[in-house]
Amino acid sequence: SKRLAGRTILITGASSGIGKSTAIEFARTSPKNLRLILTARRIDTLKEVAQEIQKEVGNGVKVLPFQLDVSAPDDVRSFVGKLPEEWREIDVLVNNAGLVKGVAKAPEIEEADINVMFATNVTGLINMTQAVLPIFKKRADGGAGDIINIGSIAGRDPYVGGSIYCATKAAVRSFTDSLRKELVATRIRVIEIDPGQVETEFSVVRFYGDKAKADAVYAGGEPLTPDDIAEVIVFAAGRRENVILADTLIFPQHQASPTVMYKKS
Ligand code: NDP
Ligand code: 8X3
Secondary structure, three states: OHHHOOOEEEEEOOOOHHHHHHHHHHHHHOOOOOEEEEEEOOHHHHHHHHHHHHHHHOOOOEEEEEEOOOOOHHHHHHHHHHOOHHHOOOOEEEEOOOOOOOOOOHHHOOHHHHHHHHHHHHHHHHHHHHHHHHHHHOOOOOOEEEEEEEOOHHHOOOOOOOHHHHHHHHHHHHHHHHHHHHOOOOEEEEEEEEEOOEOOOHHHHHOOOOHHHHHHHHOOOOOEOHHHHHHHHHHHHOOOOOOOOOEEEEOOOOEOOOOOEOOOO
16 A cells, blocks of 8 residues: 555564464555564564565565564563664554463463463564553654454354463553553554464474374365455555554354364265
């Protein structure tokens, strides 16, 4: 969208899946002078994404790969101050970094898994928001900018074997709603995007790297691609300032809940 000309976009979790696709989609569809700050823990992968954008998309887009673990509060707090001066005027924050660990039922969930899911999906997203909001708040009319939070159908419809992950996404939903209400007198837009099943590294991470188990999740089905979600995110950011896509639930054709899914046998 022309409206995104000259904007600075910050994406967390841009080394893979939805975050990576979102970076590419912003670059592909937006006019020159766009700045993309791509963050994740895997800096080498981020650099590859940056190269891919510059080589294959071009478009005059500037890309800054930046290593950041959103679950490390001190790193998140000091992050904006470490950006080169010309990268600090962030206009859009896409809070995408997130993960699921395991399919255990509540009594058997490992403490480390509980902690990493909450530290990343919830506290990480909240801390990122707190780090960027002061930049937004300095602008006229109480502030301006977009906060785009990636929730999930899991936050609306919790399922067996997903209690902690679902609880983290319900927390994202609740935080997002409060924030939109708190910022109602400003020009800051608070947007939530809730995907259904998307084929990314999500399930590989869920099964601790077991690719066969991850593939079985999608076998016989037709999940969304990360590009499908990226298109919606970029569409939301490109609307006229008075238009807020407050809440968006996106399923593939054959999904109607986390567990109601038609698969060819
Ligand atoms: P991927 O595993 O493909 O991507 C997750 C991204 O998050 C990676 O770039 C990863 O980078 C990053 N990440 C994980 N932990 C951290 C951390 N501590 N700090 C910074 N970055 C981190 O999965 P998806 O693209 O599917 O997931 C993106 C978001 O979409 C998540 O919030 C997920 O919950 C949500 N979602 C996914 C759905 C799906 O079916 N796939 C459906 C609904 C929502 P790195 O490892 O380099 O840090
Ligand atoms: C990912 C969707 O239903 O696999 O957030 O948890 S689900």
